[in-house]
Amino acid sequence: MYDIRGLNEECGIFGVWNHERASELTYIGLHSLQHRGQEGAGIVCANGEYLFGARGMGLLTEALSKDQLVSLREFPHAIGHVRYATTGGSELSNVQPFLFKSHRGDLGLAHNGNLVNAVRLREALEDDGAIFQTSSDSEVLAHLLRKNKSSDRKTRMKSALRQLKGAFAFVVLDEDSLTIALDDHGVRPLMLGKIDDSYCVASETCAFTATGAEYIRDIEPGELITLSDDGIDFDRYTDSEKPNMCSMEYIYFARADSEFRHTSTYTIRKSLGKQLAREMDVDADIVIGVPDSSLAAAKGFSEEAGIKQEQGLLKNRYVGRTFISAGQEARERAVRMKLSPVRDVVEGKRIIVIDDSIVRGTTSRFIVKALRKAGAKEVHMGVSSPPLKNPCFYGIDVSTHAEIIASQKSTEEIREEIDADSLTYLSVDAMHDVYHSYGSRGQCDACFTGNYPIEIIDQVLPQEKDLKTKGV
């Protein structure tokens, strides 16, 4: 089964300490994070004596049965995960949270992100006697923790985290604590919340809204937070802090109602659309956003340009997941099934279409053609992000160079290929201006600029890497 999205997500994590409905809250939290990963899901719980978990392939509702949920009910502590694979194939053994048993105690672990030195670390650990159970990058943390001989949990955790390179938001559960860690670049979002008297953690604040939790604050790069019966402990695993939050979270990945530093993604996307309007000198009769993720940018564009926004494209909401074979022809068929123009809205009009990104160009190529066929006089494309040119090594599947149209072609060549009357991308500077205006302290923009903020030590694309076969 393939998801027909042009960009593929990452993962979502949730955790809660000491709540009588811990597993239920985790299930609800994960449900609202489903857009971050649809390949597998799981929950691991703890009760002060041991850990117990359930996981499965597919969407959350498919992955966990009612009986499994009932078996998790009595546990007061829980972590959960929804997965979109970056390193390691899409198979049950790689579905998280992982659960390890040892005479020193049980350990549960869930990760959002991608480690760029997992191959090296794994080889060294294996040479030292470790036997891995999965082909995922995330498992190395468990072995690093187990290998450390210190009797102090936090010392073990800090030392293990310092050896990891890349993007990671981790929740780690043992019998008597839940540890939350974010890498020193803070590439992936991680939020702290509170429900009743219990602390919780989630990839996005939409999980707090769904569970009824209060959103406290964004977790900072390099932070290490421990929840236990002693309360909450705020610390850092490193002094280094180089904020480089993923720009694509704002542009495309996060849910529109999720907040970053107490501003919704919707508002940020609207601002990106406004900035684009300032940089795009084209007159038109109507503005159309590509549903759903680009509607906010189209709204901002429309307000700034003073051109009314219309719903000129309709999305068939049941085509989110379809049985299709891979390949360009199948993708084109899928986009045709997914989007269609509203004829009497577009007929005879000069149109500006706003999309949040162009990856392979399949969506824009189809839209321009379909709008012209429905009678549009002119079709101008505006993209509320800079040209996407490079693959991501930090937890998002944006394909390889060969598949990304802007890494092969100039803007004029892309315009020609998608047959638009004009094509304008948002500039990198304007994008950063928007983020700074909402309190961002630094953003990763490597897929646009090629400036990778974290050295790619393994030098292999995550989606080509399966650590079972070394992948290199």
Ligand SMILES: O=P(O)(O)OC[C@H]1O[C@H](OP(=O)(O)OP(=O)(O)O)[C@H](O)[C@@H]1O
């Ligand atoms: O150039 P392409 O390869 O066609 O990819 C670009 C498209 O992919 C994304 O949408 P997607 O279809 O993933 O889903 P959405 O409905 O969530 O916007 C993005 O919003 C663009 O519309």
Ligand SMILES: NC(=O)CC[C@H](N)C(=O)O
């Ligand atoms: N997308 C993610 O965050 C995936 C986490 C981890 N790298 C995996 O592949 O399972």
Ligand code: SF4
């Ligand atoms: S390379 Fe792009 S998708 Fe990857 S973390 Fe950086 S901004 Fe996000």
Ligand SMILES: [Mg+2]
């Ligand atoms: Mg889209």
